[in-house]
Amino acid sequence: MTLLLKHFILGSLQNNTFLLANEATREALVVDPAEGSALVADEATRNGWKVTAVLLTHAHFDHFIGFPSLCTALSYQPPIYLHESDLPLYVNGGGARQFGFTIPTMPLPTQDLSSKSALNTGEEIIQVFHTPGHSPGHVIFYLPSLATALVGDVIFYRGIGRTDLPGGDYDQLLGSIKNVVFKLPDQTILFPGHGPETSVASEQKENPFL
Numbered sequence: 674m675t676l677l678l679k680h681f682i683l684g685s686l687q688n689n690t691f692l693l694a695n696e697a698t699r700e701a702l703v704v705d706p707a708e709g710s711a712l713v714a715d716e717a718t719r720n721g722w723k724v725t726a727v728l729l730t731h732a733h734f735d736h737f738i739g740f741p742s743l744c745t746a747l748s749y750q751p752p753i754y755l756h757e758s759d760l761p762l763y764v765n766g767g768g769a770r771q772f773g774f775t776i777p778t779m780p781l782p783t784q785d786l787s788s789k790s791a792l793n794t795g796e797e798i799i800q801v802f803h804t805p806g807h808s809p810g811h812v813i814f815y816l817p818s819l820a821t822a823l824v825g826d827v828i829f830y831r832g833i834g835r836t837d838l839p840g841g842d843y844d845q846l847l848g849s850i851k852n853v854v855f856k857l858p859d860q861t862i863l864f865p866g867h868g869p870e871t872s873v874a875s876e877q878k879e880n881p882f883l
């Protein structure tokens with residue numbers, strides 16, 4: 674029994690949103706619900722999966738602005754999981770104003786990811802690693818059974834996360850990449866928050882910023 678990972682490209686910033694389902698328990702998680710996440714809800718409903726939580730890699734608005742449309746389409750509201758160091762950013766609208774976006778008031782996260790090193794979905798484990806630098810409370814989700822990591826805006830295909838936004842820190846970001854992302858097994862597939870997927874080995878060899 675393995676997890677199923679479904680990938681959506683959503684919104685004007687081409688965000689990657691994920692639906693992670695355990696077929697055995699019919700439960701699913703949504704990671705980073707971007708603008709237009711009603712589509713993700715529809716996919717869960719079509720498969721008979723209950724969305725038990727929404728996980729955020731970090732609190733930039735483009736990674737959670739789709740939460741209301743997700744809930745409307747589901748007709749229920751799953752709890753939000755976020756690292757507490759990104760809570761100030763979250764309650765501030767995730768930096769939306771700076772980009773000319775307005776964001777509705779959102780329910781507060783109910784689970785602090787700083788206290789969790791792993792989430793359990795049936796027999797499958799999701800490991801949570803704190804990777805500050807792009808934002809103070811950024812985390813990545815590593816799915817050992819799929820040899821895949823959802824890395825948010827820490828690292829991209831041949832790129833790295835920006836550190837010029839409030840709370841960004843270039844040295845911390847490089848530390849998060851070298852000491853966390855690059856410590857995952859070489860063959861690990863990396864799904865960033867935007868753009869194409871890549872792998873640990875490929876970025877170790879070819880990333881021009883590292």
Ligand SMILES: [Zn+2]
Binds near residue numbers: 731733807826
């Ligand atoms: Zn971001």
Ligand SMILES: [Zn+2]
Binds near residue numbers: 866
């Ligand atoms: Zn982003």
